[in-house]
Each structure stands twice: as C-alpha cells, then as structure tokens.
Amino acid sequence: MNILKVVATYVYDDFRVTFTSRADGAFDVRACDQEGAVATSVFSVPLSETDLERAVLQFARGHGASRKATPSKPTTRDVGGDGPPTMNAEQLGGALADALFQGDVAAAYNHARAHADDRERGLRLSLSLANTPALLSVPWEFLYRAPRFLASQRRTPLVRLLDAGSLAPPPEIHQQVRILGVVASPTDLAPLDVAQERRRVEQALAVVCESGRVVLDWLEPATPRTLRQNLRDGNYHVLHYVGHSDFTEQGTGVLFLEHSEDRRSVPVDDTLFANLLADQRMLRLVVLNSCEGARTTLTDPYAGVATTLVQLGVPAVVAMQFEISDEAAIVFAEELYTNLISRQDPIDASVAEARKAIYSEVDSVEWATPVLFVRDPEVELFRFEVPADPDAVPTAPPGAPPAEPSSAASDGAGAGGGQQIAATTDDETEPVPAAGGWTKRRRLLAGIAAGVLV
Structure with missing residues (x-):
C-alpha cells in the first residue's frame, strides 16, 4: 500500500x-x-x-x-x-x-x-x-x-x-554536512570538562551521524595553528566553538584557544577569528557558545563577533545570549537536527520549534537563549541534493489520496520529489507554499545545536 x-x-x-x-x-x-x-x-x-x-x-x-x-x-x-x-x-x-x-x-x-x-x-x-x-x-x-x-x-x-557583507552561492550537499568542533579549555582559565562536552555534542548528533548525514570532526588540540591547518582544505560547512569568552580593553568580544605547548589561553579577537575563516567558501554557519560564560554584563560578547562574521560572508551565526543547561542544550540540539537535517526545514522555523521544545519540556526561560543572526532571512544556506528523511516526518492520515506530481516537485521545491503539504501539529494551520510562492529554498544544515552546549 x-x-x-x-x-x-x-x-x-x-x-x-x-x-x-x-x-x-x-x-x-x-x-x-x-x-x-x-x-x-x-x-x-x-x-x-x-x-x-x-x-x-x-x-x-x-x-x-x-x-x-x-x-x-x-x-x-x-x-x-x-x-x-x-x-x-x-x-x-x-x-x-x-x-x-x-x-x-x-x-x-x-x-x-x-x-x-x-x-x-x-x-x-x-x-x-x-x-x-x-x-x-x-x-x-x-x-x-x-x-x-x-x-x-x-x-x-x-x-x-545584519544586512552587511556579501553572500556566496549555497554549496550542494550530496551526502553529508561536515562539522568542525572546537572545544578549548586553557589551563589558566576555569577548567572545562572537555570529555563531557564532547559527549554532549556527540549525543546530540548521534541520530544524524548514524544515518550518515553528518560528519563531526574534533580539533585537537584547539590551537590557532591546528584551526588554521584543519581549515586549509575548505571543506567544512559548520564550525562551532565551545569555550571561554571575554572582552578586550576596547570592549570587543574575544574567544580563547589554547597554546600548543603549555595549553595556556591564547586570545582570539574578532579580527583574527575572521581572518582564520576568511577563505572558507563552503562555511555556511558558525556557532558560538561559552561553556562558563553566563552573562556578566549587559553587553553580549558574541554580538560583535557575529557581526564581523556576517560581514565576512558567513550567512548565519548562532550565539547563546545566556548560559544554557545541559538538559536544555540536548533538547534544543535534537530538535534542531531533526528539523534542519532530516526534515530539511528552514532555519527560522527550526530554531522556533527547538525553542518551543525547550519551553515545553525543560524551562520557561532558557528557550530564549539561542540567538540567530543572518545576512538575509531568505538566503539558501544549503542546497540539499539528498531527500528529506521520510522517517523524520509524519505520515498522512488513513485514507489520504496518493500525492500527485506537481510543478514544485519538478523544480526541486519538493523534498524527496513529493508534493509539498503542511504537517499540522498545532491548533493553527501551518504555512504551505503556494504555486510559485518562493524561489529561494531556505534549507539549513546541521550543526547549530552542537554549539549550544554549556
């Protein structure tokens, strides 16, 4: 049947x-x-x-x-x-x-x-x-x-x-989204449980990694040199940073990597970070999260870095405006990956759904922690050449007629080549595309949630 x-x-x-x-x-x-x-x-x-x-x-x-x-x-x-x-x-x-x-x-x-x-x-x-x-x-x-x-x-x-900078055309994702994870725990700063951080990220990505849709690599050690070397081939779609943050004397945000010999902290300001990433034409998303970085001033240390990266040409940056708990981070990660990779939903819809998951399952405040910065809200971050995972979307009600071919399927608008229909999970009817309703497919990738971990 x-x-x-x-x-x-x-x-x-x-x-x-x-x-x-x-x-x-x-x-x-x-x-x-x-x-x-x-x-x-x-x-x-x-x-x-x-x-x-x-x-x-x-x-x-x-x-x-x-x-x-x-x-x-x-x-x-x-x-x-x-x-x-x-x-x-x-x-x-x-x-x-x-x-x-x-x-x-x-x-x-x-x-x-x-x-x-x-x-x-x-x-x-x-x-x-x-x-x-x-x-x-x-x-x-x-x-x-x-x-x-x-x-x-x-x-x-x-x-x-952040309507500044230029945009590169979206890469075609034929098989896998490639993510580079950067977890830095310098010895002269408050210690981070790197093994635990990795476990959290891997747990959040387990389903999509096992399905072969995501490859997650770890930067070891997390030094400026190893970061530069690992980026030389330019084949990563997502970079997420987990570590410490602070401010320079001028009040701009700074991230910390590690020294190669004694693992003491190496400050990386937004200019250096941007120069390390400037040749990455495949890079579509950067995720910034500070493990011990509960906000201690009104100014968000990542806002300036996010602005710089968007000006550089990175289409989307996700940063945590507050510290986020382990439980909330994993719920957020799993929901994001289900929507962004398996379902291939747009980034704004996926982030909203992940926030709702935190609100309903974890906490009435933490859901507002993830912040999404974009250069163009309509931008197509990725052009998926693999269909959406059919196991990640609901089936039609019993007795539903078979899908008819449509123009959306022929021009690539339909995930998996099928008819685009709304899967309604709330009381309100979900938005669906009208004929010719959009030409920019705002697909996003994996990886956002990897950086939401505390």
Whole structure:
C-alpha cells in the first residue's frame, strides 16, 4: 500500500524593522511589510539600562544554578547585583512588545499577520540591527504578545538581521554536512570538562551521524595553528566553538584557544577569528557558545563577533545570549537536527520549534537563549541534493489520496520529489507554499545545536 509522506515546509512573509538612533537616546522605527508598505514610530527601551541589565542577568543565572550540584560562579566582574528578579519573562517580553509595536507599526504588524494567515503563510519578524549596535544586547527573543512568545512559534519566527557583507552561492550537499568542533579549555582559565562536552555534542548528533548525514570532526588540540591547518582544505560547512569568552580593553568580544605547548589561553579577537575563516567558501554557519560564560554584563560578547562574521560572508551565526543547561542544550540540539537535517526545514522555523521544545519540556526561560543572526532571512544556506528523511516526518492520515506530481516537485521545491503539504501539529494551520510562492529554498544544515552546549 502506498503511504503519502507529508513534509512540513514553510513560506514566510517578511516584516522588516529597521532602527535609527536619535539624539535623545530613542530610535526611529521603520517597518516594511511584504508588499512594501511602510509604517513608522519611535522605540525606546522600556527599562532603564540598570533595570534591563539586572533583568537580563537574573535570567542568565537563575536556571543554570538550579541544575548544577555546585552553582557556577561568574568569572568576570558582576555589575548586575543579586537582588530579587526585576520581572518575569512575560513581563519583560510584554514591555518590549508594547514599546516596539505601537501606533502605526502595531497596526501594520497586525495587518501583515492577518494577510499572511489568509494566504496560509507565516510572518517572520526581521530586526535589522547592523546600524544600531546598542540594541544588539536587548533580549528580543522574549517579545511577547499574549498569549505567545513570537520567537517560539513557527508561524512568527524572529531573526536578527545584519544586512552587511556579501553572500556566496549555497554549496550542494550530496551526502553529508561536515562539522568542525572546537572545544578549548586553557589551563589558566576555569577548567572545562572537555570529555563531557564532547559527549554532549556527540549525543546530540548521534541520530544524524548514524544515518550518515553528518560528519563531526574534533580539533585537537584547539590551537590557532591546528584551526588554521584543519581549515586549509575548505571543506567544512559548520564550525562551532565551545569555550571561554571575554572582552578586550576596547570592549570587543574575544574567544580563547589554547597554546600548543603549555595549553595556556591564547586570545582570539574578532579580527583574527575572521581572518582564520576568511577563505572558507563552503562555511555556511558558525556557532558560538561559552561553556562558563553566563552573562556578566549587559553587553553580549558574541554580538560583535557575529557581526564581523556576517560581514565576512558567513550567512548565519548562532550565539547563546545566556548560559544554557545541559538538559536544555540536548533538547534544543535534537530538535534542531531533526528539523534542519532530516526534515530539511528552514532555519527560522527550526530554531522556533527547538525553542518551543525547550519551553515545553525543560524551562520557561532558557528557550530564549539561542540567538540567530543572518545576512538575509531568505538566503539558501544549503542546497540539499539528498531527500528529506521520510522517517523524520509524519505520515498522512488513513485514507489520504496518493500525492500527485506537481510543478514544485519538478523544480526541486519538493523534498524527496513529493508534493509539498503542511504537517499540522498545532491548533493553527501551518504555512504551505503556494504555486510559485518562493524561489529561494531556505534549507539549513546541521550543526547549530552542537554549539549550544554549556
């Protein structure tokens, strides 16, 4: 008996918000919907810098300590204080949403959402932050319009857009996604359990590695020299870093690798890191995660590095804005890989689904930890030449008719050459592609979750 395999595929309208700094400390907002209609307003961060910093640091620390036998101690200066939480996630997200969605911008977003729903599409919120670095440290992923956190929903994903630099064409993935794992534990910094980190990554990748869809290599030792040497062939699609982070005297982010002889720390600033990666034409994703790096200032040390890498031409960068627990990291990893590799879903839909998995299965705050930076939210990161794994998607209901050939199948839009149908798992109907609805297939690869481990 023929069984119709159903593939969840997502088409989005884009709602792009651009900020411009004002002399009074606020920001002019320009919102543009899919049809080109423009709305404007003014945005002010709804909390004072001190209160926002305190709230962010409470979120960054509260969940991590509860899952460790010995609570971690921040290794850099603490400017946030240890008082009671300023507000919960809904309150912070609601305050951010009220400040962003007001007046004409609120009306425009509501109209765009209704228009997308009518066409069975999702609505992606793209926050253009390249020209307003002061807003990079705002935890936008908490944006909350009751009863939903936008970034945790496939229908309303959120991406941080760094519209700078150039894009290379996507490589064709015929067999495997190749990931280079970099775990650095210098002897002069707080020790990391490298063996445990590797186990976590391998556990997260076990299913896709066993299926032959992913190859994971480890950089040993994690020195600047070995990193350069391993990148010489230029055949890695994903690089993820697990280790320590800090700031230079100029306030920019710095990562630490190891010295080849005594394994003491070697600082790698964003310029050096970018130069080590600049020849990697196959590299489509970089994942940055600090194992001991619970946030200790309002400024996110990875934001500057992510911006540099996007300017360099890396299409997508994932960074953890807070420390993330082992349990949340593994749930996030497994859900991401199922969606990104086996199902070959878009990156924004996959990240949203993985966040939802953390929210429903692990923690009501940690789900907002992963941050996705992109050069172009519509970019095709990979062109998969292997079909989606049929075991990773649900089958059609009993009695469903066989799939008919379609134009989508003939032009490569259909995973596995079948008809694109929505696999509905929530109460709402999932967005499906209309005929000719999109030409850029935003496929992503494996590897994001490999770097979310603490």
